[in-house]
Amino acid sequence: MDIPYTTTPREDTGLYNAKVGIWLFLASEVMLFGALFSSYILLRVGADWWPAPRSILNIPIGTFNTAVLIISSVTVVLAWASLKMNQLSKFKLYQGITILCALIFVGVKSVEYTEKWKHYEIWLNDGSNYSGHIDVNGKHNPFFYTHNKLVSEGVTEITFTKDPHKYGDPLPEKAAGGGEAHAAEAHAHESMVIKTEDIKRLSAFVPAHSTYFAIYFTMTGLHALHVIGGALVMFYLWITAGSWFRSRPEQFTNRIEVSGLFWHFVDLVWIFLFPILYLM
Amino acid sequence: MAATTTAKTHEAHEAHHHEHHDPGFWRSYVFSSDHKVIGIQYGITSLAFLFFGFILIALMRWQLAYPGKAIPFVGGLLEAVLGEVAAGGVMSGNLYNSFGAMHGTIMVFLAIVPLAFAAFGNYVVPLQIGAPDMCFPRINMASYQCFFLGGVVMFASFFVPGGAAQAGWTSYSPLATTIPTDGQTYWLIGMVLLITSSLLGAVNFIATIIQLRAPGMTWMRLPWFVWTQFVTAFILLLAFPPLEAAGLMQLVDKVLGTSFFLPTGLMTAGGAALADVSGGGSPLLWQHLFWFLGHPEVYVLILPAMGIVAEVIANNTRKPIWGYRSLVYSVLAVGFISFIVWAHHMYLTGMGTKISTFFQTTTMIISIPSVIILTCLFISLWGGSIRFNTPMLFALSFLPMFGIGGLTGLPLGFNFSDLLLHDTYYVIAHFHYVVAPGTIFALFAGVYFWYPKITGRKMNETLGQIHFWLSLICMNLVFYPMFKQGVSGMNRRMADGGATYLGVDDVGSGELVGTPQAMIDLNVNISHAAWALGLAQLPFIFNFFWSMFAGRRVENDNPWQATTLEWQTPTPPPHGNFDKEPVVYRGPYEYSVPGAKADFIPQNQPDPA
Amino acid sequence: MNIETLLGLPELASQHGAEVDKLIIYVHYLMAALFVGWLAYFLYCLVRFRRSRNPRADYHGVRGHMSTWLEVGIAAIEAILLLGFAVPLWAKVVDEFPSDEDSTVMRVVAQQFAWNIRYPGEDGVFGRQDAKLLGSDNKFGYDPNDPAGDDDVIPGVNDITVPVNKPVVVKLTSLDVIHSFKLYNLRVNQDAIPGLMVPIHFVPTLPGKYQIVCAQLCGNGHAQMRGFFTVLEPDKYAEWLASQPKSKAAAISFE
Numbered sequence A: 001m002d003i004p005y006t007t008t009p010r011e012d013t014g015l016y017n018a019k020v021g022i023w024l025f026l027a028s029e030v031m032l033f034g035a036l037f038s039s040y041i042l043l044r045v046g047a048d049w050w051p052a053p054r055s056i057l058n059i060p061i062g063t064f065n066t067a068v069l070i071i072s073s074v075t076v077v078l079a080w081a082s083l084k085m086n087q088l089s090k091f092k093l094y095q096g097i098t099i100l101c102a103l104i105f106v107g108v109k110s111v112e113y114t115e116k117w118k119h120y121e122i123w124l125n126d127g128s129n130y131s132g133h134i135d136v137n138g139k140h141n142p143f144f145y146t147h148n149k150l151v152s153e154g155v156t157e158i159t160f161t162k163d164p165h166k167y168g169d170p171l172p173e174k175a176a177g178g179g180e181a182h183a184a185e186a187h188a189h190e191s192m193v194i195k196t197e198d199i200k201r202l203s204a205f206v207p208a209h210s211t212y213f214a215i216y217f218t219m220t221g222l223h224a225l226h227v228i229g230g231a232l233v234m235f236y237l238w239i240t241a242g243s244w245f246r247s248r249p250e251q252f253t254n255r256i257e258v259s260g261l262f263w264h265f266v267d268l269v270w271i272f273l274f275p276i277l278y279l280m
Numbered sequence B: 001m002a003a004t005t006t007a008k009t010h011e012a013h014e015a016h017h018h019e020h021h022d023p024g025f026w027r028s029y030v031f032s033s034d035h036k037v038i039g040i041q042y043g044i045t046s047l048a049f050l051f052f053g054f055i056l057i058a059l060m061r062w063q064l065a066y067p068g069k070a071i072p073f074v075g076g077l078l079e080a081v082l083g084e085v086a087a088g089g090v091m092s093g094n095l096y097n098s099f100g101a102m103h104g105t106i107m108v109f110l111a112i113v114p115l116a117f118a119a120f121g122n123y124v125v126p127l128q129i130g131a132p133d134m135c136f137p138r139i140n141m142a143s144y145q146c147f148f149l150g151g152v153v154m155f156a157s158f159f160v161p162g163g164a165a166q167a168g169w170t171s172y173s174p175l176a177t178t179i180p181t182d183g184q185t186y187w188l189i190g191m192v193l194l195i196t197s198s199l200l201g202a203v204n205f206i207a208t209i210i211q212l213r214a215p216g217m218t219w220m221r222l223p224w225f226v227w228t229q230f231v232t233a234f235i236l237l238l239a240f241p242p243l244e245a246a247g248l249m250q251l252v253d254k255v256l257g258t259s260f261f262l263p264t265g266l267m268t269a270g271g272a273a274l275a276d277v278s279g280g281g282s283p284l285l286w287q288h289l290f291w292f293l294g295h296p297e298v299y300v301l302i303l304p305a306m307g308i309v310a311e312v313i314a315n316n317t318r319k320p321i322w323g324y325r326s327l328v329y330s331v332l333a334v335g336f337i338s339f340i341v342w343a344h345h346m347y348l349t350g351m352g353t354k355i356s357t358f359f360q361t362t363t364m365i366i367s368i369p370s371v372i373i374l375t376c377l378f379i380s381l382w383g384g385s386i387r388f389n390t391p392m393l394f395a396l397s398f399l400p401m402f403g404i405g406g407l408t409g410l411p412l413g414f415n416f417s418d419l420l421l422h423d424t425y426y427v428i429a430h431f432h433y434v435v436a437p438g439t440i441f442a443l444f445a446g447v448y449f450w451y452p453k454i455t456g457r458k459m460n461e462t463l464g465q466i467h468f469w470l471s472l473i474c475m476n477l478v479f480y481p482m483f484k485q486g487v488s489g490m491n492r493r494m495a496d497g498g499a500t501y502l503g504v505d506d507v508g509s510g511e512l513v514g515t516p517q518a519m520i521d522l523n524v525n526i527s528h529a530a531w532a533l534g535l536a537q538l539p540f541i542f543n544f545f546w547s548m549f550a551g552r553r554v555e556n557d558n559p560w561q562a563t564t565l566e567w568q569t570p571t572p573p574p575h576g577n578f579d580k581e582p583v584v585y586r587g588p589y590e591y592s593v594p595g596a597k598a599d600f601i602p603q604n605q606p607d608p609a
Numbered sequence C: 001m002n003i004e005t006l007l008g009l010p011e012l013a014s015q016h017g018a019e020v021d022k023l024i025i026y027v028h029y030l031m032a033a034l035f036v037g038w039l040a041y042f043l044y045c046l047v048r049f050r051r052s053r054n055p056r057a058d059y060h061g062v063r064g065h066m067s068t069w070l071e072v073g074i075a076a077i078e079a080i081l082l083l084g085f086a087v088p089l090w091a092k093v094v095d096e097f098p099s100d101e102d103s104t105v106m107r108v109v110a111q112q113f114a115w116n117i118r119y120p121g122e123d124g125v126f127g128r129q130d131a132k133l134l135g136s137d138n139k140f141g142y143d144p145n146d147p148a149g150d151d152d153v154i155p156g157v158n159d160i161t162v163p164v165n166k167p168v169v170v171k172l173t174s175l176d177v178i179h180s181f182k183l184y185n186l187r188v189n190q191d192a193i194p195g196l197m198v199p200i201h202f203v204p205t206l207p208g209k210y211q212i213v214c215a216q217l218c219g220n221g222h223a224q225m226r227g228f229f230t231v232l233e234p235d236k237y238a239e240w241l242a243s244q245p246k247s248k249a250a251a252i253s254f255e
């Protein structure tokens, strides 16, 4: 005996195997992200400090990425529909656009990430604290420095260039609407030399910086992994489409449907992530 | 009907074909995607881990009975392999904590779950529903490989600097995060692998049960064992991801220095504030996420066991299971409710009245379907014609043993009595009664019961009976005294068996009040019984291997004269299981049907027209 | 059979503890009744329906609804224990706090592997604490300039002393990891969680020297993290209190 319903639906359930499988898998994914969203709420409610995200994250870029994903979830349906109508070349086009969107999304995200990792906050022993950029031993914007790392490398002083507006503070009127906070950083303000021994804590905007960044990077990172995973699968289906579709059209169309369902889920997660991390 | 089926399976056939011409050794036994081979792989691996989990506790029991004394025979070996933590062959506090955490982790995630769910489920479920294999054979194989890797990572963690995880199987933060051993990181990575394995398995089981039931195998004709596996799979599918999320967060806390579970102002042991840590997290968040899995998990440990017991009891009383529908609804109810009782493990974290009332109520509610299940199994005995063979003995003794474990859950379930009992040996006794003489006995029953299907030979009956009686006696000698120890004030996770808290139980005497000497002395008896329990497994281990080659051959494919489909296949079942698709005509337990010739009618036997 | 002696509960030394014991005993009566009844039935079945005695099984087995009534009965008893005992008694323990004036108030801060204790002194007010002041020389962040703290009493670590028959309020927290404050004879147990301060209250009724058990795994010294809880007659207590060092004199460290 061989395994039935790998391609054609079973009569009483109306589903083929892989479709049952993907729905179950997505149910578990809902629980995974659900736990993270619940943690977000709990941490935020219990936090004594939570920044206004719009003073940290670039909302236009985030909005752009949201749009990219929404477009991709349209094209992923069009790709499937093209197969249903037996139009392989159209499928190739739409699937290609979907993959491209995924790449754009990941690319933009990595730019956002690296920008954060070069941006520092410093707490001094006298109680003052600033955000801005650092120069260590003449290196501009080095990655991942902490107080401990400075000490262990024997660095005695660093140059700190303050932001015009400390992040987390309300932005001035103009920037608030247009999100020009980052543009404003370009004309750098006061630089100062700070002794390592005066530093209480130094942290880039990395996960360790605060629970806000911890949850931001964990959730968007996990989401990005899903995007990459989905893109890889769709890419594999894209390059093998021709021969597969010609020999086993129904099976291939099912594969596209299943990967599309996953892709919709990935979009949906982002639709929740964007407002809670960028806007609220 | 038959025609459409062949058409449907045609492409799948082609896709499969080249794979089966000459599979070779690796394809047949190591990288096989056949559910039966995977079931056996799971079975052997998890039995090995069961044994390993026992070795850990056997060593810990030495330290509990004779705190501070060098461990005989193996003490030197431990020192040679693990170094400092076993200096002079004596188990240090660190090592005790490592072994304790790993005993719990290994027993739960690497022994019982894979044996009860993955091994028996893989081997038996497709056969019982009349399916050729699992829905997704290659995912099934990946599930085993993830499990195996997870086991390797867990095992390796014993040998990293600092030793294995030391914060209990519950890994409460901040302890788990701040303790200076990489073992915890290994633990987290291992858990992520094990969780992934469970998820793949769960998806596969559910899809298989939904999609691959043979014609005529309606939901109410499923053997109850399949129902328990179905619900178990749902629990794994939905309860594990939150732990995966929590595990990721704790991993990030450890590796990237975040503070998900570290509050503001945390100090290290030295008293210095933790440098470069932001704080702002919540230790209780971890506990909620952990127990959101942790509680449903205990039903993962028990439901498949109950399923096995039901199969064995029906077969050996030669009558239908009483109240099949109640059993089905009860197991569904247990599955649902198990998601909303988790905080009964957290009553003493400072819980208010409202929340604790909610969790107490759900905890009491979930005990009702358990009582119904047990009651149905009991009533099934009435009017039976009971055969006392080894599988039946183990299945029968499951009932009172689970009874003791389950009933002692009740005083823990009321927060006000948990006040005294929390974190004492009473809790240890409670859950060991459910998982050790409970689940393990059910699993033994399953091994003895299905062994002839897998090997074509029966295990030796005399050795089986010896194994049973010795195990039953030793289990009770181990765990019963723990109730008394717990009530009288002995705490769990004490590396010295509670010796520090020695005292008199007479407040008026003016002397230091504490755990009475008699209770501490019980540790010695318990340890002896635990080691005897280990020895009692020798007949089993011998029987297990010896019978493969020298056991009595079964006279036909259905040696127990059973009704369910797994017995209606060739022995052992070939790849694809059934020669032709079975068709099901009746319920799973048609034993002693009035007017029938034989005292059992297989599910796939057509009615005499 | 007497379940009290069978259980071997430790001698009782607090007011609310009597009710804890009562609930434990009632639940165990329920459990014993169920277990003994079921076991008797079970053993009877095994003998009566063994194959040699009953070679042909009865397809239907039990008819009738006895079991349903039994299940309803168990549910009802559980409901009574829950609503009649556990819930209201818990509410009393966690909600109805005595006033500070009528009780012995203290802060207890757990750390690996010791219990640090501070009484507010005569003024009944603890010194000000501020997370900003935390440091390796000021682990509790007390403000040395706050006069309210000057008369705070700081007995040695691991040693709590209280007067008998007067409510005790313990404000419990932890510095490093989760510990648990447990007094068996007083039926008291509460986790000490870093970042949270949880108050508990109870009334000791018997003078004696008890042990504080750390009931939550907290590291390699967990088994040895013992404290002493001494309950004295009021006059002895007053004597003891007067002999204890005050915050100003005791410097800042608790070590």
Ligand code: HEA
Binding pocket: B170, B298, B299, B301, B302, B344, B345, B363, B364, B366, B367, B368, B370, B371, B374, B399, B400, B401, B402, B403, B404, B405, B406, B407, B409, B410, B412, B413, B414, B418, B421, B422, B423, B427, B430, B431, B434, B435, C034, C035, C036, C038, C039, C042
């Ligand atoms: C398989 C595992 C399993 C099962 C089934 C259960 C079942 C139950 N458990 Fe248990 N439990 C654990 C495993 C399990 N538990 C573990 C591992 C822990 C500790 C974790 C840790 O801290 O490390 C724990 C801890 C634990 C606690 C926390 C204690 C504490 O830390 O203070 C509580 C509290 O409510 C609890 C309650 C219950 C209840 C009410 C049930 C109910 O579901 C029980 C219902 C069953 C019955 C009511 C029995 C019915 C049957 C009969 C009456 C038949 C009698 C038969 C004869 C006489 C022949 N359990």
Ligand code: HEA
Binding pocket: B044, B047, B048, B050, B051, B054, B057, B061, B100, B101, B103, B104, B105, B107, B108, B112, B167, B168, B169, B170, B301, B428, B432, B435, B436, B437, B440, B478, B491, B492, B493, B494, B495, B530, B533, B534, B537, B540, B541, B544
């Ligand atoms: C499913 C779970 C499970 C199982 C089965 C067991 C089984 C046993 N456990 Fe365990 N235990 C836990 C889960 C489990 N435990 C957990 C979660 C904890 C808490 C950990 C923590 O504090 O974090 C704990 C803690 C715990 C403690 C308390 C430690 C402490 O608090 O300090 C003790 C003390 O005696 C103990 C003893 C035992 C004993 C004697 C057995 C025995 O029943 C073991 C019996 C097994 C055997 C005798 C092996 C049989 C072997 C075979 C049959 C192999 C055959 C092989 C082949 C054929 C290939 N356990």
Ligand code: CUA
Binding pocket: C110, C111, C112, C113, C178, C179, C180, C214, C215, C216, C217, C218, C219, C221, C222, C223, C225
């Ligand atoms: Cu402190 Cu255990």
Ligand SMILES: [Cu+2]
Binding pocket: B294, B295, B298, B341, B342, B344, B345
């Ligand atoms: Cu539970």
